[in-house]
Amino acid sequence: MTQYRPPLLNLPPVVKNLLIINVIMLLGTYVLQSKFGLNIDNYLALHFPASDYFMPHQFITHMFxxxxxxxxxxxxxxxxxxxxxxESVWGPKRFLLYYMITGIGAALIQTGVNWFDYSSMKSAVDAFSNTPTPELMSEFIKNHVGEVRPWVQDFINSWAEYPNDASATNQAVILMNRMLEGQINGATVGASGAVFGILLAFGMLFPNTELMLLFPPIPIKAKYFVIGYGVLELFLGFQNQATDNVAHFAHLGGMIFGFILIKYxxxxSNRFY
Structure with a gap:
């Protein structure tokens, strides 16, 4: 008599354990924060190398x-x-290797993009410190921060009425440097880079497999889905990198490293996999 086993138990081992680990880590994050006031993102999320919170192991741990x-x-x-x-096609070892390399590769790409963003922000802050004006502060926020808290906008409006107020000018310089510090201490979390690498691999191995989109509910071949998703992420990365709090270039990084690894x-090998 065949014994019924829940679908999770039929999963290949690496995928099953990755699912379990990621769920445990999120639950652990909530428990440690609520019970002990410990924010483990400071230790495990990926921070900018210039941040005091940065540690090399975060290139791996941020994925969980x-x-x-x-x-x-x-x-x-x-x-x-x-x-x-x-995993069923490649086997556990190769799939885990692919998952880790694409996740780490995504983190490297995102860190590089963050470095350029930081350099641009620092140059803008230095220029502002030399000639602080309400107009420059508004332009900086628009280009590098996006949405601003209402009290900051109220401050800019008030300062614009009295642009020669030394106290307001000093406060503006302090605020700008705090925004730069926020960029340095920002963190990246999630398995999205590795997941986008998985999407790329599926599209390359099974290009003509039809997937059903949710919005709109139409079928699309995997190869077109992957190409479209990649183009969309590239567009969003350049349009919204500083404003929407999504690591679009990490997604692209996972795809890029996945493509290179598969081609290698x-x-x-005499086989594709």
């Missing part, structure tokens, strides 16, 4: 941290849907 249930759900759903297929395997 998430910003919330919704963030976790969509990443793990994609891992569940596509990762189990790839393809070149050095």
């Amino acid at each position: 941290m998430h910003a919330g249930i919704t963030h976790l759900f969509f990443n793990m759903f994609a891992l569940f849907m596509f990762g189990r297929v790839l 395997w393809q070149k050095n």
